[in-house]
Amino acid sequence: MTSPFERTCTRKLAAAASVGLLLMAVASCSRGASSKSGETTVGYSAGALDNPFAVRLSKLVVQKSRAGGLNMLSAVNAGGDPAKQVSDLNALIGRGAKGIVLHPRDSDAIVPAIKAANKAHVPVITVDTAANGGDIYVQIRADNVAMGESACKEIGRLTGGSGTVLELFGSLTTTAGAERHKGFTDCMAADFPGVRVIGKNTNWNTATAADTAQTVMSTSNIKAVFMASDSVMVSAVQKVMQNLGQWKPIGQPGHVGVVTIDGSAESLDAVRAHYVDSVVSQPIDQYGSLAAQYLKQAVAGDTLKPGPTDHDSEIVERNGNLEDVLPSPVVTITNADDPTLWGNAS
């Protein structure tokens, strides 16, 4: 029932009121993280720490960097405010960070902050979301458009190129939401023109996903469902499909195909239980270890060159910056137990 414009509003109210407390918290954190002699000080700036993905990412980068012998300061949280992320970055430089990992909230709004870091000769690395300007040591990201395309190919395989498909996509004002949607719909239109796609915006909201699935799946004959984020949607949509009698194991009559992106523990369990057909898994764990590794190289003054890497990806140049674009594996019943998938960790 909630609309997106309402959500941002409360967030802002809450954020405004908690900024004071946050500053105090950040200040007290910094006191605790006094520099050990000999270790290079580095920092991590999060665009927001309001979802499991961002929380896990920040923990991983901090943890792996510290394990790698760097004096990583406690993660700084911009609370969803691109302007605050700019001042966060300047504050990190002021506190002596010699290298910074960024998880940008906004690809464009972060550019001035990166330019400020460039002036101070502090190398910057982005994870997950790329920045659209400034000199960046390397941008570590997964190809969200390719994730949407992988999902499209799985949907095409499951439907045999005909029927109606429900696409539950995420907020189009986020890169992940917009790019997955684009990758999916462009590929469907080009490769499977016989499939009718009912695309609905969930704004990454669990209740909205449930409401939408309930309404569409009870009124239209849906052959397969594509969820742009299983960590947000899979439990809710499973419940709706169970109530509608459309949650059947693969191979049984009445089975509705399910394809998701993210690769949460729940989605992998559902693959193993033969209910979910395919999951496109995000390389979060790789983000963490690669960010730490590149950060070490950056502060040591090593330079990167385009070309294949030792972890099944290729470093490419885009808009004057290097990018390490990580592949996102497609998980089906045959490889659902792969221990390198983040959903299988812990």
Place this chain on the structure above:
Amino acid sequence: MMSAEHTPETMISVPDAPNSGTRDGSASDRAPRKRRSWARELSLLPAIVFVGIIGFALSANFLTVNNLLNNVLVTSSVLAVLVVAESVILISGNFDLSLEAHVSLAPMIAIWLVTSQVGGGSGWGWSPWAAIIASVVAAVAVGLLNGLLVGKLGLNAFIVTLAMLILLQGVTTGISGGATYAELPESFVVLGSARFLGLSVQVWIALLVIAGAAVFMTRFPLGRKIYATGGNIQAAAAAGIRTKRLTVGVFVAGALLAALAGFMLTGRIASVTATQGDGIIFTVFAASVIGGISLDGGRGSIVGSALGVLLLGMIQNILTLSNIPSFWINASYGLIILAALVLNYGTSLRTRSTR
């Protein structure tokens, strides 16, 4: 006025009766005034018909029994319970923003007490029902605290409940660490799948809450005292109504209903997330006000605000069924609400002029 408790009939005319635009109603003109009050209460009906026609024009799937009973009503149930809670508080002349926080906090406390440490819980291994009761007790405690701060200390309800909202959301995030719990005991999800007489229990709960509150507010002396307090707190106090105790009471009742709404939502999405219900308070206020509840207190009816919920639920449903491009969904949502409000204004003008 001390006789008010013994002769509830007279309470209708003092100082502010449910839905009465007139403040001077006496026993003699009770019948016509009552008819007018019904007209006022159902003044959203033309807007609902108008939206229904739009829905019929936009999608062949809209005007079907299946869609109306299983989609529109089911997806509106959580909102309906919250709107009843907020309406009672608004009628009493108060304000509670923190209701939204209970939607995630109550299920979060319960699941945290149940879940093992490995699963991100407390590791105390409470039985599901004990955990649910504990979370409801916590909700009552919060309602009590809100009520005492606002009612007894006389602090501004907006600020108190805004602070409480931030605090409770913070507690929810703190307990969960931003995680989502998807492995729930059966008792947590039963509200999402159980059916009674062919209809989801979500709908039955919402209907019961609406009917119970409507009868309570109009037929019971205590309900009328809530109207009286919201209409003019000094007059109500002078008339012998214990306004402070009553304020505490509505906050507690509101918190209880909001916690119930939280468990209803958890049943439907088969998970507990730290952000569930985020932002829903705006929709709650929208439905209440569209349904005729006055933000100044003392006026409006439960039936009216329930119709407000129905209207918003229908619009959401139509937008989901229609082929409007996603980029334009929000614009369409706002536009239809505005159109319905203008239509409602026109109808209520006519109602007023026949008086």
